[in-house]
Amino acid sequence: MDVVIVGAGEVGTSIAASLAADHEVVVIDVDADRAEQLKYELDVLTVAGDGTTADVQTTAAVGDADMLIACTDDDRTNLVTCGTAKTLGDAFTIARVKSTEYLRTWEAAERAFGVDFMVCTDLQAAENIVRVIGLPSAIDVDPFANGLVQMAEFEIAEESPVAGQTVAEADRFESLTFVGIFRDDEMVLPRGDTVICAADRAVVIGSPESVHLFATDVAPEATPDRADEIVIVGGSEIGYQTARLLEERAFRPRLIERDGERARSLAEDLPNTIVMEHDATDAEFLAREHVDEADIVVTALSSDEKNLLVSVLAKRMGVERVIAVVDSPDYVTVFEEIGIDIAINPRTVTAEEITRFTYESIAENIAVLENDRAEVLELELTEGCELVGQPVADLVESIDVRFVIGAITRDGELVTPRGDTVLRPGDHVVLLVDTAGVSEIASLA
CATH class of the missing domain: 3.30.70.1450 (Regulator of K+ conductance, C-terminal domain)
Structure with missing residues (x-):
């Protein structure tokens, strides 16, 4: 398949790296130095220039491509890029957007903006957060086979009852299969006598019921099916979408937002969410509102630094599980190394x-x-x-x-x-x- 990717940032680079081995990939970016660097890093063809223009797309042979992926950091650039591609050929177009307004417009009108498939960064991140919340001790969850099958990845803590057990000892469930263990830089395909070690990341596949039961074995102190008390820090679009999705699943979260106007707007749009107008970096306020008693705290503020601060405050107060939105992929490891349970990068998602x-x-x-x-x-x-x-x-x-x-x-x-x-x-x-x-x-x- 011939694929043209417009945008060589974190999203575009990740996609190109995944596709380069099996497809003919061309990457367009306005930064000539970045385009040249990527050519040698990933062994792909690159074109330096404005991907919204017909001339640059023609140079990249978009007219003959099977697929065009517009994934710059600017929504309008991505939409114009897809529209331009449709004037040159019949490539299947994919646009990355942050705005849910564009997503709603696209969903309401078939192939609006010349886009065949649209991915909304903020909504994807929120859906990822909610899936993980639904299985409190997991770090990654995905449904398969129309929900009959669930894949989940668990990080095995030192105090976990399954640490030190063999796979045969830990697998007590008829409809569950251990499919992989990630240990340091190695992927282990587990056998019955494979020992599960602390710090391993174990991947299981099975019925949702068996995966939930296994989650109880991994972390008995965690609620096996849902968290009763969820606090979202930050009324960003990701924070709002997370609260909205939780409401759809009958949760009643609390949300902390510093800006008064934004807080009032959120309170109107989220009837089953308690919205509190305050600075979430205020430790006294967090203690007064009993945030330490929350099952899960989600930090979705406007910067990684603020999310890091609030995440650390929440962990020091005794919150069992903290999920942090981390905008920079380089910071994900930092969050994890200081003890934040899950760091979700919207670009990676x-x-x-x-x-x-x-x-x-x-x-x-x-x-x-x-x-x-x-x-x-x-x-x-x-x-x-x-x-x-x-x-x-x-x-x-x-x-x-x-x-x-x-x-x-x-x-x-x-x-x-x-x-x-x-x-x-x-x-x-x-x-x-x-x-x-x-x-x-x-x-x-």
Whole structure:
């Protein structure tokens, strides 16, 4: 597939890195130095110039491209870029936007702005936060097979009851499969005798019920199904969208916003959220409002520095779980190293969503793990494909790719894979695979 990416920032670079191995990729950026640097870093073609103009897009052969991805930091630039592409050819256009207003307009009018698929950064980040809140001890959660299957990643704390257990000892659930363990810089494909160590990141796939039960084993002190007390710090668009999505799930969060006018607007738009007008960096205020008793605190302020300060204050007050929105990917590690439970970078979330969509031709669904070290795919098996008619154990032995089948859905029912399970046409298979083997595995379906 020929793909043109407009914007060589964090989002564009991440997408280009994911696609470069299997597709012909051209990257356009206004910064000539950045374009030249990316050419050698990722071994992709680059064009320096304004991606909204027909001349630059013609130089990048947009007219002959299969897909154009507009992912600069400016919404209007991305929309104009997609509109220009439609005048030159028939490329499938993807636009990244921050504004939910543009998203609503696009949803109301088919292919508005010349955009075939739109990803809203703030909404994606909020949805990611809410998924994690729904499974309190997880650091990443994704649904598959229309919700019949759930993938979750857990960081194993030193005090966790499963630390030191073997996979066979920890896996007490009929419809759950351990598919991967990330340990330092290594991905371990777990066997029954694999020991789960503190600081491991364990990935499991199974029914939502079994994943929730396993979450209880990982962190018994955490609420297994929902957090009763959630505090959102910051009435930014991400903060607002997080509260709105939580209300849809019958939560009644509290939200702290410093700006009076913004606080009043949020209170009107969020009938089931208690909105408090105050400076969230005021430790006395946080103590007075019993923020220390919250199950989860989400920091969604306007800067990473403020989010870091409030996150640290919340942890020092005794909040069990803090989720921080971190705008700069370089800061994510900093937040995690000082003890913040989950750092969510909206740009990374957006890049993963766009990458997931570009893979729809080879997979029903996809989740990217650990900075693209592994991926979870959902494949629908066709009649006569190479995966059909063989037991799972034989497939693992015969295919020279590191992968683990985590779940199968058949005729709307969940099937937990075992070594003697034979795959059939029409099965939906959810599996974890080393990123280098994604295309090979997908080609077998």
